[in-house]
Amino acid sequence: MTTGTETPAPAGRGGWLREHSEIGVGALLLLLGVLVLTDALTMDVDITQRGPVGPKTVPVVVGVALLLVAVLLAVDVLRGGRGEAEGGEDIDLSEPSDWRTVLLLAGVFLGNAVLIGPLGFPVSGALLFWGSAYALGSRHYDRDPLIAAGLSLVTFFVFNNLLGVPLPGGPLMEVL
Amino acid sequence: MDSLNSLLDGFGTALTPINLLWAATGVLLGTAIGVLPGIGPAMAVALLLPVTYGLEPTGAFIMFAGIYYGAMFGGSTTSILLNTPGESAAVVAAIEGNPMAKAGRGAQALAAAAIGHFAGGMIGTILLVALAPTVASLAVDIAPDYFAIMVLAFIAVTSVLGSSRIRGAASLLIGLTIGLVGLDQMTGQQRLTFGSLQLADGIDVVIVAVGLFAIGEALWVAAHLRRTAAEPIPVGRPWLGRADLRRTWKSWLRGPVIGFPFGAIPAGGAEIPTFLSYVTEKRLSKHKEQFGKGAIEGVAGPESAASASAAGTLVSMLTLGLPTTPSPPSCWPPSSSTASSRDRSSSSANPTWCGA
Structure with missing residues (x-):
């Protein structure tokens, strides 16, 4: 689905936030990570868990990974990285979002x-x-x-x- | 020749009138939807997912294959006639097909694409049947190491999602978070349900697929809608001449050789083989000067490669349960999961990684 169409030249208008809108995605990942970790750590597993691996394990891994990727993505965006926009038949990427x-x-x-x-x-x-x-x-x-x-x-x-x-x-x- | 028998067996099953009917319906619907601007194979399958609810699993699978191949052909149709590829695999068809259409040879380009899809699909399926038992027996041997396969699947997912690994990992993690919602399968512990009974059932893959491919795509198209109408081109004389046939038959046969292996390896997809096939056709062609201006080999080879790579993705999909492209093969588990929700006993035997 993700196509290799060239990214349109970033327009000057809109300023910093427009250029770095993917920071929002980073924030979402951060929020998700906190949510998943809180849910996992407040989970009461005394009755169900036998042994070291339990229902907490995967959420903790996912939560930590979410936080990590959120930071990495923010760094990438601040250093000028940009996601590829997906092109298509009816899509005109040179126009700003409507x-x-x-x-x-x-x-x-x-x-x-x-x-x-x-x-x-x-x-x-x-x-x-x-x-x-x-x-x-x-x-x-x-x-x-x-x-x-x-x-x-x-x-x-x-x-x-x-x-x-x-x-x-x-x-x-x-x-x- | 065990696999030969199963191939014939498979054709026998597919050739029953009712299954042929489902296949024809699927191809027709897929082409009709795939031709619509802005809708690629992935979205066509997502949109038509509910149509197969009333069918038994074999029929549903046959119909899905029809929809997918039909939508791929529909995508190349818009590539050729409107110069607007709906998905990345159809980009190459636009390079040569659109100049052909502009020169009044649109029908020949369409025919080359259609026969290319047929050849690619046939050869790909035969290779699939020949290879699947080998891969499947490998898969049975590594069955205890599900963890390794899952890691491979995750790596495959992050690398098919585009050029940026971080963004691929980000979407993977969002998907994993959605997958966490519900009851833990081993212990029954509620995760991320916030006390809601509906969320305890988890979030169905169908809902995610429709949200991603239908709603998400619709909103994305709405945000960047092209306000100017595309220019249609007259189709011209509807025959594929003998000279064209002489130029294309080798391309049809070469396409699958390139397309199938790329489809079969994780992270292969259809984009790379179509471009590779295009470059190969250009090198081998006796009419190099025509490339870029409407060379029919440049349509036939890549289209055939695209179909064969779709069959190739089914090798790892059907034997290991690994979707190696982001588009429909990863949507096929929903069809099997709807089948298995009717038949609970099989759902534990066939884990689908999409919902992992």
């Missing part, structure tokens, strides 16, 4: 996760498909909702009725 689209799309995904229970898949799926199309730039208000609804219904019937993967039908399917 946060509006990302947030819209993430919102649509989260909305689907919240709504799939109460509304059922056919409705939440239609919203998901239309919302994604909208977030990615399609503005056909007459056509997109219809396609989304059709796609959602077809998916529901294929999975629920043909393949036997139960999906929440929601109130709509109770009516039908």
